[in-house]
Amino acid sequence: MKKNIQNQLFFVTILFFVLGTLHISLALLGLVCFTLPFYQYFKNKDRVWCKYYCPRAGLFNVIFGKIGLKKKIPNWIKNGKGKQIVLYYFGINLFFATMSTIMVSLGRIDPIDYVRFLILFEIPIALPQLLTYSVPSPVIHLGYRVYSMMLTSTIIGSVLAFLYLPRTWCMICPIQTLTTKKV
Numbered sequence: 001m002k003k004n005i006q007n008q009l010f011f012v013t014i015l016f017f018v019l020g021t022l023h024i025s026l027a028l029l030g031l032v033c034f035t036l037p038f039y040q041y042f043k044n045k046d047r048v049w050c051k052y053y054c055p056r057a058g059l060f061n062v063i064f065g066k067i068g069l070k071k072k073i074p075n076w077i078k079n080g081k082g083k084q085i086v087l088y089y090f091g092i093n094l095f096f097a098t099m100s101t102i103m104v105s106l107g108r109i110d111p112i113d114y115v116r117f118l119i120l121f122e123i124p125i126a127l128p129q130l131l132t133y134s135v136p137s138p139v140i141h142l143g144y145r146v147y148s149m150m151l152t153s154t155i156i157g158s159v160l161a162f163l164y165l166p167r168t169w170c171m172i173c174p175i176q177t178l179t180t181k182k183v
């Protein structure tokens with residue numbers, strides 16, 4: 001029996017966002033959050049990540065376990081529409097991040113060196129970047145794209161957690177959708 005330590009791991013989510021302010025290349029560590037759940041799922045044939053370790057679920061539990069409006073969860077979240085929308089968004093986002101990083105590597109476009117919300121909207125606050133070592137421009141570009149994805153989903157998940165229940169985001173999270181047999 002595995003021990004549920006996700007609430008203790010909530011600080012990892014905060015640490016990720018702090019690391020991105022030191023140097024955006026460190027945001028590539030967020031790719032672990034995309035790959036580890038699938039690794040554990042195929043290894044254990046179970047959503048081990050979601051049940052025991054996910055730091056983002058831990059963050060939602062820790063913050064919104066005590067505060068929140070606890071409203072009734074709307075149908076679009078419960079009936080699968082929300083899952084579909086977020087899954088399509090996630091797919092488009094991954095495709096955009098991959099293709100644009102390739103284009104930056106080929107020198108066809110400049111790196112997008114700022115954070116966006118929902119792919120399109122530039123967040124008008126520049127990340128500090130306290131460390132000044134230099135890395136190739138595709139790393140800068142991909143770092144900002146990963147940071148943007150993580151920030152967007154954490155903001156939306158936090159709003160849902162405040163309105164409804166701490167882990168409402170999990171009902172539409174693409175990781176959950178893709179590691180659940182019946183999609």
Ligand code: SF4
Nearest residue numbers: 050054170173175176
């Ligand atoms: S559904 Fe998503 S947010 Fe929820 S525990 Fe799983 S990976 Fe984490």
